[in-house]
Amino acid sequence: MQVDPNSHQDSELHTQANSEVEKPKQPRVGSKRFFASHASRRSFLGRAGLFSAASLVAGVFGSPFSSKKGGDIVQAQDINRRYNNQPFDYNRFVDKAYRVRVEAARLERNIPIPPHPINGDEERYSNKIGSDSRGLPHNGLGEVKLEAYKSLTKALTTQNPNDYENIILGGTRKLVNPQGPLAISLEGINAAQIAVPPPPALASAERAAEAVELYWQALLRDVPLSKLENNTDNPKVLAAVEDLNKLSGFRGPKQNGRVTPQTLFRGSVNYVSSDQSTKYVIPPGVLDGPHISQFLLRTISWGTQSVSPLIRTALPGNDFLIDFQEWLTIQNGGSSGKSIKYDPNNRYIVTVRDLGEYAHIGGPTYLGASFILGSIGTPLNSGNPYVNSNTQTGSNATFAVGHLQALLNLASSRVIRASYWQKYYVHRILRPEAYGGLIYNNIVNKTRYPINSEILNSKALAQTFSTFGSYLLPQAYPEGSPTHSSYTGGAAANAGVNVTLLKAFFDENFVISDPVVPDPNDPTKVIPYSGAPLTVGGELNKLATNYAIGRGHGGIHWRSDGSAALALGEEVATSLLRDEKLGYNETFNGFTFTKFDGSKVTV
Numbered sequence: 001m002q003v004d005p006n007s008h009q010d011s012e013l014h015t016q017a018n019s020e021v022e023k024p025k026q027p028r029v030g031s032k033r034f035f036a037s038h039a040s041r042r043s044f045l046g047r048a049g050l051f052s053a054a055s056l057v058a059g060v061f062g063s064p065f066s067s068k069k070g071g072d073i074v075q076a077q078d079i080n081r082r083y084n085n086q087p088f089d090y091n092r093f094v095d096k097a098y099r100v101r102v103e104a105a106r107l108e109r110n111i112p113i114p115p116h117p118i119n120g121d122e123e124r125y126s127n128k129i130g131s132d133s134r135g136l137p138h139n140g141l142g143e144v145k146l147e148a149y150k151s152l153t154k155a156l157t158t159q160n161p162n163d164y165e166n167i168i169l170g171g172t173r174k175l176v177n178p179q180g181p182l183a184i185s186l187e188g189i190n191a192a193q194i195a196v197p198p199p200p201a202l203a204s205a206e207r208a209a210e211a212v213e214l215y216w217q218a219l220l221r222d223v224p225l226s227k228l229e230n231n232t233d234n235p236k237v238l239a240a241v242e243d244l245n246k247l248s249g250f251r252g253p254k255q256n257g258r259v260t261p262q263t264l265f266r267g268s269v270n271y272v273s274s275d276q277s278t279k280y281v282i283p284p285g286v287l288d289g290p291h292i293s294q295f296l297l298r299t300i301s302w303g304t305q306s307v308s309p310l311i312r313t314a315l316p317g318n319d320f321l322i323d324f325q326e327w328l329t330i331q332n333g334g335s336s337g338k339s340i341k342y343d344p345n346n347r348y349i350v351t352v353r354d355l356g357e358y359a360h361i362g363g364p365t366y367l368g369a370s371f372i373l374g375s376i377g378t379p380l381n382s383g384n385p386y387v388n389s390n391t392q393t394g395s396n397a398t399f400a401v402g403h404l405q406a407l408l409n410l411a412s413s414r415v416i417r418a419s420y421w422q423k424y425y426v427h428r429i430l431r432p433e434a435y436g437g438l439i440y441n442n443i444v445n446k447t448r449y450p451i452n453s454e455i456l457n458s459k460a461l462a463q464t465f466s467t468f469g470s471y472l473l474p475q476a477y478p479e480g481s482p483t484h485s486s487y488t489g490g491a492a493a494n495a496g497v498n499v500t501l502l503k504a505f506f507d508e509n510f511v512i513s514d515p516v517v518p519d520p521n522d523p524t525k526v527i528p529y530s531g532a533p534l535t536v537g538g539e540l541n542k543l544a545t546n547y548a549i550g551r552g553h554g555g556i557h558w559r560s561d562g563s564a565a566l567a568l569g570e571e572v573a574t575s576l577l578r579d580e581k582l583g584y585n586e587t588f589n590g591f592t593f594t595k596f597d598g599s600k601v602t603v
Helices: 010-020 032-037 039-045 050-061 076-084 090-109 146-158 205-219 235-245 324-331 352-361 365-375 401-427 432-444 459-468 490-505 536-553 559-582
Strands: 269-272 278-281 300-302 305-307 516-519 522-528 592-594 600-602
Touching: 090 559, 205 235, 205 432, 205 459, 205 536, 205 559, 235 459, 269 559, 300 365, 324 432, 352 536, 365 401, 365 490, 365 536, 401 490, 401 559, 490 536, 490 559, 490 592, 536 559
Parallel strands: none
Antiparallel strands: 269 278, 300 305, 516 522, 592 600
16 A cells, blocks of 8 residues: 555554555665666776775675685674674664654654744735835835735745746845745654744734844943943943833843843743743853853864954944945845944954854854863753763764764754745744834835834934934844844744753753953953853853844844744754664663753653
């Protein structure tokens, strides 16, 4: 019986895969048929590379130059029989691999498809002002030309590769990988099985509150992060705190119900609740100690080399898209011709702008964290089967840091597929820079876009006009946002998946010794930090939220973009670990770690 790959009958599929599907008959290793079937491969290798190729495959098939006995080739299977009386059953091993893969597919297929609530803006506004349209052609106000928007949604609906090539663009910038989310991953959960909360609606108080925060992030770009403490005397920090506390829809971190300098621009995570509402949480450790994670302040020891934590950063005054024509050119997919002017001296991340620039370009952030964890003596997770082994240790194959690092690389691809699926195929939410254009038009061109009054009456907007002479949201990057929609944040999703994997492999409760902070008098140096203990788990959570909020420091993401993406990344990591566990031979009870919401899980 032939299996229909589109069948929705899980139990039938499982039964068929294990019993009814006729698998190709494989020749048993050592048989004449086996060697005949591999003759073309040996011919392809050629005489010059024969010995090296033979040594490569010997560990799997046995070398064709093994010793001969009675004219027959002696295989590794025969050697095992000779010395152990227990031949390795190659066919059973291959069959196990097949069964594990089928079981992984069955388990993932049985995960229910959750509801995918949206905020309704795309249907609500016929001119698509609540939807992302950057890169497409726009009119003089920045409203997308509907023919172009329809060409985009047509491709996203038909998923015909030819239709993507017919999307009408307004300039030279191309859309970022709209077909990528349609790739089928052979490991981990499918994007359609991950729920995220609906993003704030265009006219809502919550969207206005996120905009107020972004305008303050732009205004405070050159303020030292050391001033974001409760004893601060910085007037801009105090003004931002006062302004945010007036907002009815602000969902960022608070202490005793109020925004404080210590909580300002710290990260948060949004989960979707069973009733489709949003659950707002502050991950453990995010409000503790210095603003910047220890993993961004340590040298990465990478074998015989090292990577400095000092970064190339932008000079003060690098703010873009504050002129309307420049803004409109970017919305149309053009280039302003401008570029960032960099500080000639590398330094630690010490200002809001510095963190925004780090999140703009990035570095070996999570791979680096895995090396740092090893260099500071962090124990492996106590559930690791080799922690208490008397005779074995792990390797790149299983349960050593090399195994983790392979998962980090894989996870970065898989989580982008999931994040971009939300971007293109569910939400298509406008970027903050586009929202700033709506504000500008309401004030300057007297349009009547449905912008909540809390942003229009905010001190942040008034101060932005006083500082920059514009109501547009100042961007830290000359190109503005990437050419795909805002929700969910891809970089934040990547942070979520990688940090979750790191927590699963290392002891989260390990206290980091000798923590540091940048020297306020010399940003090229660090000094000891004295305060509450900082744990690996807390600083990894802080690392993830630093990166997510850092994208907002650049002006390109809403808080909710990053907060929802972190939870999405956590879900992708969990599914990858679940699939990995199925294939292990070791006695292993599962990966145990603390989620961003503080609950402990074992996968």
